[in-house]
Amino acid sequence: MSPNPREVEEKLDPRVKRTRSLILQAFMELLPEKGFQSVSVQDITEKAGINRATFYAHFPDKYALLDHSIQQGFRAEIEKRMLDACHYSDENLKTLIITVSEFVSTANSHCKPSNPQFESLVEAQVKNQLQGLLQVWLEQDDAQIDAKTAATAASWAIYGLVLQWNHDKNKKKPPADKFADQVLPLIASNLRLAQPA
């Protein structure tokens, strides 16, 4: 058998766990103070107290590290609110939208000056996880439209709306939960097509 995914997360060499967390932590501290572009692999390894070669044993480059960080960060937010392992409901959908809104908002504030590579990685990761999550929510029953299609549409819709909301600088940008209330009917009607008849 190839290594079990659940094992990979928990029972791995303590050195590896340490090193990864040192890299992640150093990276997170450097991001706000230097911006993504100007933080170098050297900066990270220096702050983490590890050798530069060790970094490359874990990540191909700093972009992969960013990718991984976003993935972990968003996943953590999802799990914190127990949105994984639950079913579809308007209530849960609203919480999900709020989560995305806040995540995108704080993520962008972590990386100044704002950087297209950064933002597109956030977008890709978040949409991807959204899509997977929604699909699980819908997959439990048969329906008019298949779960994957509905999940894809909804994840793009949510992310697009959040982007627009987030770019409402200063003026009239409502708090995340007000925003969620506004867009909820739109997304919900979309998803109900994939709910049991």
Add this chain to the structure above:
Amino acid sequence: MSPNPREVEEKLDPRVKRTRSLILQAFMELLPEKGFQSVSVQDITEKAGINRATFYAHFPDKYALLDHSIQQGFRAEIEKRMLDACHYSDENLKTLIITVSEFVSTANSHCKPSNPQFESLVEAQVKNQLQGLLQVWLEQDDAQIDAKTAATAASWAIYGLVLQWNHDKNKKKPPADKFADQVLPLIASNLRLAQPA
């Protein structure tokens, strides 16, 4: 050339630095919550996230670890108050006495229930460093009594007085700097014999 002592402290393998600090930190957190006797090597390595064998690569046993911890702790206090690298004066001597008082006091409070092995290690370490420090203070000039003798006497005197002071439970135990003022003349007169004529 054998490895320079100054290099040993700074330019050593990052893994070694990490591991030692993990051990120290775990130990310090465990001491107050379990007491020295009931802290096992397993507890320490578990909390530090290292392998038990790795512990034994750094310290022969938990007593050696305690010894090292006390040494580091006291040295840090001395350096914080810049008592190393300075000369003899009543002012400096008073600060030194206060430092010892506070160190012994907080050290004992860190280890409950109080333990004879613990206390005797504190005593040995502190007296040893005291002796060395005082000797350096006195060594700068000729005098009636040689520096080593005076330093030894003074370090024992200081430690003995501090112990007595520290065992004045609750009642009438003055703060460290009042205590220092009381005993200062005693120690000072002792040391002045080793001062330049």
Add this chain to the structure above:
DNA sequence: CGGAATCTGTTGACTAAGCAACACCGGAGC
């Protein structure tokens, strides 16, 4: 008492991390 359980030190084989050196690239500055 006796044995079950737990902690201790120690060993040898394996793996991750460190280090130094390399070629390579892209920009800054003369």
Add this chain to the structure above:
DNA sequence: GCTCCGGTGTTGCTTAGTCAACAGATTCCG
């Protein structure tokens, strides 16, 4: 143009840390 400099990936060799297993020692409890 040119070099110089700083960052990037990559390599092979060394060293620290991990793991599992071992034989004592100690404690605990029926």
